Amino acid sequence: MTTFRIEANPTRSAATASRAALGGLIARDLTVLRKTFGEFVLRTLIQPFLLCFVFLYVFPKIGQAVGGSSAGAAGFATILVPGVVGISIMFQGVQSIALAMAQEFGFTREIEDRVQAPCPIWLVAVSKVLSGSVQGVIAAAIVFPIAAVVHASGVTATVSLHWLEIVTLVPLACVAMASLGLVLGTSFEPRNIGLMFGFVVLPITFLGGTYYPWTHLAPVTIGHVHWLQTLVLLNPLIYVNEGMRAAFTDAPHMHLYVIYPVLVGFAALFLSIGLRNFRRRVLS
Amino acid sequence: MAEDVIVTEGLTKVYEGMDAPAVDHLDLTVCAGEVFGLLGPNGAGKTTTAGILTTRVVPTAGRAFVAGIDVVRHPALVKQVSGIVSQQNTLDRQLTVWENLYFHGRLFGMGGRDSRARADELLESFSLTKWSRASVYALSGGMAQRLMVARAIFHRPAVLFLDEPTAGLDPQSRLALWEMLAELNREGQTVVLTTHYMEEADQLCDRVAIMDHGHILALDTPDALKRSTGADTILTVKVDRDGERLATALARDLGGVVSTRVAGDVVTVQVRGAERLVPRTVDLAEAAGVAVLDLAVAEPSLETVFINLTGKELRE
Numbered sequence: 051m052t053t054f055r056i057e058a059n060p061t062r063s064a065a066t067a068s069r070a071a072l073g074g075l076i077a078r079d080l081t082v083l084r085k086t087f088g089e090f091v092l093r094t095l096i097q098p099f100l101l102c103f104v105f106l107y108v109f110p111k112i113g114q115a116v117g118g119s120s121a122g123a124a125g126f127a128t129i130l131v132p133g134v135v136g137i138s139i140m141f142q143g144v145q146s147i148a149l150a151m152a153q154e155f156g157f158t159r160e161i162e163d164r165v166q167a168p169c170p171i172w173l174v175a176v177s178k179v180l181s182g183s184v185q186g187v188i189a190a191a192i193v194f195p196i197a198a199v200v201h202a203s204g205v206t207a208t209v210s211l212h213w214l215e216i217v218t219l220v221p222l223a224c225v226a227m228a229s230l231g232l233v234l235g236t237s238f239e240p241r242n243i244g245l246m247f248g249f250v251v252l253p254i255t256f257l258g259g260t261y262y263p264w265t266h267l268a269p270v271t272i273g274h275v276h277w278l279q280t281l282v283l284l285n286p287l288i289y290v291n292e293g294m295r296a297a298f299t300d301a302p303h304m305h306l307y308v309i310y311p312v313l314v315g316f317a318a319l320f321l322s323i324g325l326r327n328f329r330r331r332v333l334s
Numbered sequence: 335m336a337e338d339v340i341v342t343e344g345l346t347k348v349y350e351g352m353d354a355p356a357v358d359h360l361d362l363t364v365c366a367g368e369v370f371g372l373l374g375p376n377g378a379g380k381t382t383t384a385g386i387l388t389t390r391v392v393p394t395a396g397r398a399f400v401a402g403i404d405v406v407r408h409p410a411l412v413k414q415v416s417g418i419v420s421q422q423n424t425l426d427r428q429l430t431v432w433e434n435l436y437f438h439g440r441l442f443g444m445g446g447r448d449s450r451a452r453a454d455e456l457l458e459s460f461s462l463t464k465w466s467r468a469s470v471y472a473l474s475g476g477m478a479q480r481l482m483v484a485r486a487i488f489h490r491p492a493v494l495f496l497d498e499p500t501a502g503l504d505p506q507s508r509l510a511l512w513e514m515l516a517e518l519n520r521e522g523q524t525v526v527l528t529t530h531y532m533e534e535a536d537q538l539c540d541r542v543a544i545m546d547h548g549h550i551l552a553l554d555t556p557d558a559l560k561r562s563t564g565a566d567t568i569l570t571v572k573v574d575r576d577g578e579r580l581a582t583a584l585a586r587d588l589g590g591v592v593s594t595r596v597a598g599d600v601v602t603v604q605v606r607g608a609e610r611l612v613p614r615t616v617d618l619a620e621a622a623g624v625a626v627l628d629l630a631v632a633e634p635s636l637e638t639v640f641i642n643l644t645g646k647e648l649r650e
Contacts, residue, residue, distance in 0.1 A: 060403065060414040062443060067414055070443035078437045082428045163424040163485075166388070167441045168414040334349065334391050 060168075068169035072177050075167060079181035094189045097141060098134040098197050105130055105261075106201035127207035128301050131197045132294035133260035138193040139220070140227045140258070140287055142186040144251055147178055147231030149243070155331060156240030165332050175236075175328040179228045179321065186224030194298065208299060215297035219309070223290040226317040230286060232324030236331055258287025263295060265302045286316040339493050339524045340364035340387060344396035347382050347548075356382040358548035359396065364493070369515065369525040371539035373532065373636060379548040380528035381421075384497050387526070388418050401492040414442070417486035417494040421501060423478050425470040425485075432457060432466040435485055442489035456484040460514075476507025483514060487523065494518070496527040500534060512538055532636035544640055551643040560634045563642055565592040565604035568635075569611060572628035573619070577601045583622040588614060595641065599627075604638065 060067070083090060110123050154161040165174050198209055238246045259282065267279040282288050289312045292304040303309075345360040357379040364370045372380035385391030386398055389409035398405045401415045426434050432453055439449030457463045460480045465473065473481065479499070486494055496515075500508040515538060519525055529535055535542045536556045543553040552559055573580055581594040581601050588611075592604040605611065611631060619626045641647060 060401070060411045062414065064408065064410045067443055068410060071441050074437060074440035074442070077440055078426070078429070081433070081437070085428070158427055159420070159422040159424050160426055161424075162420050162422065163418075163426070165390070166413055166416070166418050168443070169410050171409075332390070334385070 062168075064169075068173055071167040071169035072173055072180075075164070075174060075177035076181050079177070080184070083181070083185060090185070090188075091192060093145065094138060094142065094192060095196055098138050098193045099200060101130065101134050101137075101260075102197050102200040106205050106207075110202040110205045123205045124208070127201055127205050128209075128299050129263055129295070130261060131194070131207040131209065132298045132301075133291045134197040135190050135194050135298065136223065136287060136291035136294040137255060137258065137260045138189045139186045139223050139290060140230070140254070142189040142224070143182055143227030143229075143231035144234060145231075146185045147182040147228055148235035148238075148246070151178065151232070151235030152238065152240040152243050155235075161332065171329055171332055172325045175232060175325050176321075179225065179232055179324075182228035182231055183221065183224040186228060187221060190220050190224070208301075210298070210300045212297050215293070215306070219293040219297050219313070222310070222313050222317065223293055226286060226313050226320065227290065229317050229320035229324055233320045233327065236324055236327035254285055254287050257282050258285050259291040260287070263302060264288050264292055264304050286313075286320075289313050289316070337366040338363050339366045340370075340398070340400055340526065342383075342387075342396065342398040345383070345386060345393055345398050346395040347379075347386060347391060348394045355379075355394070355548050357386070357393075360548070360550060362543065362550070362553075364524065364526055366492075366524050367519070367522055368540040369519050369527070369538050371535040371542040372526070372528045372545055373530065373535040373542050373640075374545035375530055377547075378530075378545040380530075380545050381497055382548075383545075384495055384526065384528050388416055388495055389413060414489075415492040417489065417491035419479070419482045419486045419494070419496040419499055421497045423475075423482070425473075425478060425481060427470055429470070430467050431462060431470060431473065431481060434470060434481060435488055438485045438488045444489070452488060456488060460484045474507075475503055476510060479503060479507065479511060480514070483511070483518075487518065493524045493526055496525065498528055498530070500529070500531065508534075532640070536636050542636065544636070544643060546640075546644050552639065556636060559636060559639045563592065563604060563634045563638050565606045565634050565638070567605045567608065567611060568632045568638055569603040569605055569615060570630045570632070571601045571603070571615060571619070571626055573599055573601060574625045574627055575599070576622070576624050579622050580619055580624045583618050583624075584615065587618055593642070597647075602641075604634065604642075 106127050165171055167174060198207055234246055234250060264279065264282065267282065268276050270276065270278040289304070289309050293309045293313065295301050295303040296306055296309065340362065342360050342362040345357055346355050347357040348355045360383060372383060374380050382391055386393050387400055387405060389405050389412050393406065400412045403411045405412050429437060435453035435456055436449050439452055444452065457466055462477065462481060462484070465477065470478065500511055503511065515525055527538070539556060541553065541555055542559060543550045545551065552562070571580065577596040577599055581596050584603050585591045585594050588603070588605065588608060590606045590608040592606055595602045612629060615629065616626055637647065
């Protein structure tokens with residue numbers, strides 16, 4: 051058998067061991083990503099592709115224009131393309147974290163092993179958020195070109211790259227959405243995942259400003275109350291999509307002074323709820 | 335030797351919403367180099383005890399130390415020196431057999447080269463080399479268990495915990511695992527295991543703690559525990575009726591009877607130093623007017639000890 055050298059005492063400080071463990075956890079996740087990259091690309095691209103195909107190609111072709119004239123259709127494309135990037139970032143958070151976690155807590159019980167890593171338990175959840183965020187950034191990078199080229203002739207989005215916003219808002223949105231994934235993955239029992247999609251993911255998606263900018267919601271009123279515009283402020287995806295509009299287009303968007311702090315706030319909120327849930331699920 | 339790898343003092347766990355503690359003021363010491371077994375029925379508190387020692391269960395009161403480190407205060411340090419094989423298969427389904435080991439090494443701070451070498455070495459010694467590149471889905475239950483043991487000792491832990499290691503394994507894989515653990519122990523590995531199989535505790539363990547309702551009822555070497563019954567032979571008689579009458583007759587006339595127990599149509603008699611046990615039992619039964627349907631003679635087992643301590647069978 052194998053030769054033994056028992057480590058009767060911890061040879062490394064908690065901080066050193068934790069750093070190594072975090073590196074190991076992320077290296078593992080990235081290896082899995084590399085091994086399944088084809089699958090990752092397919093599942094990342096299918097939704098953006100269908101959205102652009104239906105709204106920016108089929109609709110103009112059959113004359114069912116969104117936004118009236120062809121100039122209106124092009125205007126809609128400018129709104130939709132950043133929205134598609136935003137929604138992809140959110141789905142990445144749900145898929146790479148919430149679904150994976152439901153599986154690991156559920157039938158595979160892999161989480162049992164993962165939390166034996168020689169680091170605090172919260173760091174295991176943080177590693178998930180970090181690698182989920184990396185996947186979100188990759189998703190945004192491959193979705194944007196697709197979204198910008200799939201359209202009928204004349205229905206071209208007016209793209210304008212604001213690099214400062216791109217390199218700050220895209221990662222920030224990815225962390226916020228990955229943290230949302232952590233909250234969802236630790237809140238829903240594996241058997242209730244369908245419920246999660248129906249009651250959380252779908253409303254967030256449809257009321258998240260993917261197909262319309264927040265600034266255009268003002269006409270939806272009861273009496274003088276802009277109820278929809280107010281209500282959707284609770285939806286984190288609104289800020290992600292508005293942020294993508296600010297980063298990728300010159301279209302009107304919510305003020306950056308609002309987008310940045312609110313996204314940071316959502317990220318912090320989701321992360322703290324998610325880490326608390328995670329701890330509660332793991333320890334008894 | 336006798337360096338204490340595990341020490342618990344008044345360790346208590348009461349789960350939320352439960353009246354009775356799952357573990358109740360447990361005082362325990364496990365020495366370096368021994369195989370220590372927690373034996374008891376389901377709900378005895380063995381898994382909770384192991385859970386506390388592996389930092390997954392937070393104790394309500396008391397203290398526990400692994401390699402001298404407080405499990406409540408420094409769980410991350412405790413995890414550095416613990417290797418754990420849980421009841422379920424927790425292998426990483428998205429990695430190959432080899433990668434399962436390799437990334438474990440990375441997780442525990444080993445460099446790429448060391449991890450690779452150690453993974454190869456362990457696959458070799460656990461006879462899994464030819465499965466190296468296979469998905470873990472391809473492994474049988476016994477092989478998956480072997481891989482989990484290999485993974486658990488990868489970082490050379492001070493103590494290897496196994497929770498019901500052979501539950502659900504076929505008899506052949508069970509024997510193989512016992513041999514493997516014995517071999518690891520010969521090389522110096524301290525092992526703590528929970529089990530509800532008395533044969534497993536008897537075969538493998540240097541010392542066994544018999545647990546029930548969160549308490550340790552007895553703690554000693556398997557031999558000493560069996561000697562403590564005071565009997566050297568266990569006589570089991572299956573009768574058609576009147577078990578009580580036979581029990582009384584045997585207790586009176588067989589000689590050397592330590593205790594008798596009647597459960598349904600089975601009379602169990604613990605005997606010490608009796609001769610010609612079988613023919614005399616048949617004769618006494620006949621004299622008592624009881625027909626013997628079946629008769630077995632065996633040495634005392636840990637099951638006997640458990641029955642003596644609790645009045646019930648281990649697997650009830």
